[in-house]
Amino acid sequence: MEAVAALERDAELMLRVREGDETSFALLLERHRAPVVHFLYRMVQNQAVSEELAQEVFLRVYRSRATYEPTAKFTTWLFRIATHLALNWIRDGKKEKSQESLNEELLDGAERQVPDRQPTVEQELLYAVKLNEVRRAIETLPEKQRAAVMMHKYEELDYAQIAKALRCSESAVKSLLFRAYETLRSRLAHMA
């Protein structure tokens, strides 16, 4: 019920954007900015690149406002654009160029994620190692499996939405996820 209400709200906002209401675009941005950036961040593993790609997603949404028809879930559409841009970026081999900032980001990330208010150096390092292993394990998944896991685990999209974002069938999504989790379980088994 809540999901239906959210769908209607997004569609309603987008229809207002179509009529030229800029405030509604700002509201849509507010609602979806973080999920889109976070999804892209986990796909490309670089904050600057993820924000650049997310801007492209919202730019494309804005550009297509005149032709928007509320026949699809707005979120699905967003993630379809985001997935397309992320996969293109990965396939273009741009990933290597952005690797230099990874170590720095990892340590920043560890600092951010230690729950204690003043983490010890040891705690921070432990988190950095754990985080690094998770990121590496995800990074080595085939790109479609990776995208499916990111949408399923972190963005909580359902099979139908993931299928549309990846342009495949729901049963293909189920099998992508099954294989991905199987791989991740074996790669990260030692962390437990």
Added chain:
Amino acid sequence: MRCMKQSQDGARILIEYCAGALDPMHAAEVERHLESCTDCRALVERQTELWEALDCWKAPQVSADFDARLYARIAREQAAPSWKKWARRIFEPAVPAPFWKPLASLAAAGAVLAIGLMIQTTPHPARTPQVHADQVDIEQVAKALDDLDILAPANSM
């Protein structure tokens, strides 16, 4: 009950159970099976551990100037020369997919044909550098088509 772990469908249900995505009735069914099956219990345990490991990866906060940068890009686009806006209109789905998709394919076919003719009619001395440029053009046509498809879903999904 047959061991769930043995079939892909059963294992998928176990994964959904770990993600908390099953309705109470199905979750109870899974729990009944888990009581008597050590193999499935082990899988659930490992999947739960994986779920927790993945939870440790939080994404960073979005930069404070994200919106400002986006609006600046939008403003730049809107101030662009009219031919650019016209070009953009072509690459935006102005009509629902069933109408524009064949049109787009036709346009792409035309573009490829035109490129082909250009290669044919280009004088010899220019051929070597020209070949590279034409390859890029074909790639761009393919990419533009891909982009068109991506912009379509609001109408076609």
